[in-house]
Amino acid sequence: MATTTPKDVRVLAAPRETEARPARGRRHRSGRVILYAVLTILGVIAALPFVWMILSSFKPEAEVRAIPPTFWPQEGTLDNYRTILNDPELPLGLFYRNSAFVAVMHVIATLFTGSLLGYIFAKFEFRFRAAVFWFIVATMMIPPQVTMLPGYLILLQMNLLNNLWGLIIPSFIDAFAVFVMRQFILSIPNDEIWSARVDGASEWRIYRSIVLPQLRAPLATLGMLTFMFSWNAYLWPLIVLTEQNKRTLPIILTWYSGHHSAQNNLIMAASVLMVIPVLIVFALAQKWIVRGLTLTGGR
């Protein structure tokens, strides 16, 4: 357990180390075998649900319903995917567009307000600064179940129910993003900002050309996390969007599974279509997400 290796602690995705490991005794070797065995078993358990979902999506309906069920598809078929993609009641393209629109707007808004307010809270003195900042941070403690009821009534008043903007506008300022960005901006030297001021740069210009460029890495990570949370969000879209063609993917997935509750093969294929592509994209970008989580401890 204590065989930690030297590592650059600042960067999670550190380059592979090339240093030779010290020779280990036999006791260590048997320990390593057990270690790998335990990790592999746990890894199989962790991966099994995904594997089973993907395998089931290639089974014909009869096989999915067979008792006892099968693990490997006996006769693989793409019919499930064909059925879903040709279902006139399920214009998947539209729902992908809805989800993508909301997620992209969330990312833009969160990154913009997060970096701007983070800058203001980190580098400017004004009255009630601490109070306002800590209020924003404290709102993270409040469960969404508390604010969702008035939130719904506010959108009702603003006529934003059944409107994708109703998902975007209430989360225009993200408390977590403001908090994280402030932490990063605190480490930017004041001298840089002041010398830009002496050179006659406007405050907006300083934000744009001095502060923002130094935030590239945290902005990228935060952007990815925001996209993911928005893409997977369920509760708030469920409340705000009741018209079928306005809905986002997670709600459509539950709707579809309710409509075809007897045809597990179809639902599995639909789940694969909605979950797996995003999973692949984020698995590739995992380095960034992991780094963001560890830098910020965010949830």
Added chain:
Amino acid sequence: MASETIRLERRRRLFGGREGAQKRFVTAVMSPAIVFMAIFMVLPIVWALALSFFDFSPRRTGSPILGLGGDNPFVGLEHYRQMTDFSSDATLNVRQFHIGVKVTLLFAFIVVPVNLLITLPLAAMIESVHDRARPIFRTIFFLPVLASSVGVAIMWGFILHPQNGLLNLMISKMTGKTTVISWLGDPDLVYFGVPVALLMVIAAYLWMDIGYNMVIFIAALQAIPRSVTDAARVDGASAWQIFRHITLPLLRPTILLASILTMISAFQVFDLFQVMTEGRPDDQTLAMSLNIYRSAFRYQQMGWAAAMSVVLFLIVFVISLVQARLLRTKWEY
């Protein structure tokens, strides 16, 4: 000409020179931000609290002030008083509220310790494997975090399906006889007061959530300077002693943070309950979050739902404080 100079002078005095530019910048950013926060952050909190004192339904018009009053009458602390009615003739709402508190507390108090007991050793194990293997294991355990919770819930629903599910298939293969257990539907499956359906939701939640804390612990482990553990090893400490007396104390702040964050999010879990069980069987998995959603949006009893949400907040708040206190005193011994 003169008036122009005066105007400029007044302008300079009002907005200042360089400092004025900063002030204007802060004002330009903060004014819209404050307006936004007032509407979407302050108002909902105050409104939720206010709602809990009224018998409010969005179907009725009520008075012009937020629809409170009129045919949405003020009931004061009545909702909170009802919650303390533990007699057997309490209304269905009240009984369901009690079930919700129990389910949510059970869920959180099982999830948090089990999560930490899995993630901390897992992180330590992943840290000690070969560098090539490390990213593979990390990805496998982290992938479920990225998946949509709705997809996860649907998937687990099929794994636990009584006739066609993977779990019963595996049990049948291992025991040799056909097993048909209705994991999510049999109200009689209760062990030590914990319904099996709830345990299954907990299993699904743990499965999708361990990646988070695993990553946080991996980072914390990597931040421990190697010289510290090396020195101990030179002094003849065993691997277990190093873990127990060096690694663990150094990780305490991280454990505190992880346990509080896990606790807070465990209290808010909604998606899994809504999609996997919808509170079944017999309300055995009717968590508070699900109950609040239903009361507010299915039965339109927003006043009652708001009162429940206030209680949910208070529970989360008190438990986080206790947690912070407990772990901090241990940390400073």
